[in-house]
Amino acid sequence: xSVVSAKFCQFCGKSxxxxxxxxxxxxxxxxxxxxxxxxxxRRMVVQVTPGGWTARCSRHGEITSAR
Amino acid sequence: MxxxxxxxxxLDAAREQVLERxxxxxxxQVLQVLELPDERIADLxxxxxxxxxRWCGPEVEVEGIxxxxxxxxxxxxxxxxxxxxFPSPVRSAWLDIPGLVRAARQTRDTGATEFCxxxxxxxxxxRLLSQVxxxxxxxxxxxxxxxxxxxxxxxxxxxxxxxxxxxCHRYNHNLExxxxxxxxxxxxxxxxxxxxxxxxxxxxxxxxxxxxxxxxGETLAQRAEFAVQLASLQPDEVPLNFLxxxxxxxxxxxxxVEGPDALRAVGAFRLALPRTILRFAGGRELTFGDLGxxxxxxxxxxxxxxxxxxxxxxxxxxxxxxxxxxxxxxxxALSQTL
Ligand code: SF4
Numbered sequence: 001x002s003v004v005s006a007k008f009c010q011f012c013g014k015s016x017x018x019x020x021x022x023x024x025x026x027x028x029x030x031x032x033x034x035x036x037x038x039x040x041x042r043r044m045v046v047q048v049t050p051g052g053w054t055a056r057c058s059r060h061g062e063i064t065s066a067r
Numbered sequence: 068m069x070x071x072x073x074x075x076x077x078l079d080a081a082r083e084q085v086l087e088r089x090x091x092x093x094x095x096q097v098l099q100v101l102e103l104p105d106e107r108i109a110d111l112x113x114x115x116x117x118x119x120x121r122w123c124g125p126e127v128e129v130e131g132i133x134x135x136x137x138x139x140x141x142x143x144x145x146x147x148x149x150x151x152x153f154p155s156p157v158r159s160a161w162l163d164i165p166g167l168v169r170a171a172r173q174t175r176d177t178g179a180t181e182f183c184x185x186x187x188x189x190x191x192x193x194r195l196l197s198q199v200x201x202x203x204x205x206x207x208x209x210x211x212x213x214x215x216x217x218x219x220x221x222x223x224x225x226x227x228x229x230x231x232x233x234x235c236h237r238y239n240h241n242l243e244x245x246x247x248x249x250x251x252x253x254x255x256x257x258x259x260x261x262x263x264x265x266x267x268x269x270x271x272x273x274x275x276x277x278x279x280x281x282x283x284g285e286t287l288a289q290r291a292e293f294a295v296q297l298a299s300l301q302p303d304e305v306p307l308n309f310l311x312x313x314x315x316x317x318x319x320x321x322x323x324v325e326g327p328d329a330l331r332a333v334g335a336f337r338l339a340l341p342r343t344i345l346r347f348a349g350g351r352e353l354t355f356g357d358l359g360x361x362x363x364x365x366x367x368x369x370x371x372x373x374x375x376x377x378x379x380x381x382x383x384x385x386x387x388x389x390x391x392x393x394x395x396x397x398x399x400a401l402s403q404t405l
Contacts, residue, residue: 011314013156031311033378036156043158046157047162049133049169049170050373050384053375
């Protein structure tokens with residue numbers, strides 16, 4: 001999952017506007033949960049479970065794989 | 068001048084030795100398999116599949132895994148995003164007991180017979196073992212009779228005994244790579260220390276699960292060395308991972324293992340380990356995509372991890388279960404494992 005209007009890339013934590021994030025997007029679409037908060041680029045505490053994941057930013061709260 | 072002795076084709080030799088007699092290939096033979104040209108891969112996989120059916124049967128063992136304690140590990144395994152020694156984005160996390168019970172339930176609901184509880188540690192401390200004990204009790208109290216395996220790093224004899232007493236039936240501890248390559252992958256502990264834990268696990272009566280990762284800069288000869296070292300351990304299960312180059316780790320820029328090389332490894336490991344449960348584990352999504360996963364299942368693999376891994380995501384469990392249905396491969400039932 002990725003946030004389309006994200007300020008920061010959830011895979012590498014760099015600004016979404018700078019550089020090419022195609023490889024990051026590929027990883028996020030295949031095998032990686034988000035690691036960086038899309039709002040502030042803080043590293044998130046991520047728990048992966050067999051059926052999903054949760055990722056928590058200390059400033060912006062929790063996101064999950066559940067729709 | 069004498070003529071050079073005629074070279075026996077390694078797959079012909081394997082047909083007689085492995086398929087007919089159940090004797091795994093030796094190191095030299097495994098290397099020959101790993102060096103087969105691309106046009107022989109289909110023959111290799113077909114033979115490996117026959118070997119698996121003959122010596123293991125048609126069933127596929129399905130397992131789910133979960134990370135009880137993520138990240139912050141003091142060890143320096145160069146492939147691992149959970150090592151605290153590298154600038155990996157993975158932060159420390161503990162899964163609470165209700166979360167563990169839910170994970171076990173999700174796993175059971177896929178039809179899996181195995182649930183492996185994993186922690187990123189050098190070895191377990193009292194707090195971790197007590198969490199595992201409480202977790203197993205809670206999973207049972209939830210009416211879940213799935214078989215429980217653990218992977219908690221290196222153990223003392225006392226800890227081995229404690230895990231047996233908790234009802235852990237299988238213990239995972241990967242040797243990761245060939246003994247000759249290990250020192251360039253890990254410097255904070257030795258291959259021999261890992262071997263010692265495996266020996267204690269076996270002697271205590273737990274099933275031994277021990278595999279590794281393909282694609283960590285090992286040569287093909289070292290890949291062959293690893294296969295026969297695993298065979299000498301006689302593990303009940305070998306999980307075969309393919310390197311996921313994770314950001315922040317020393318191996319972040321290593322190339323993903325090419326599909327044909329990975330398929331040669333699958334076939335070669337099956338021919339070295341005819342009777343072992345050979346499990347597709349992490350990295351198969353990147354290495355193979357969807358098509359290759361099927362080829363692997365028809366090339367000697369007889370077990371899979373469904374759903375997500377520890378820090379990486381897998382394919383949705385249903386996708387793998389559908390694949391097994393398509394392939395007409397029955398899932399091993401719990402009654403068959405007890
Ligand atoms: S011991 Fe396990 S968790 Fe720790 S760095 Fe090595 S592979 Fe990762």
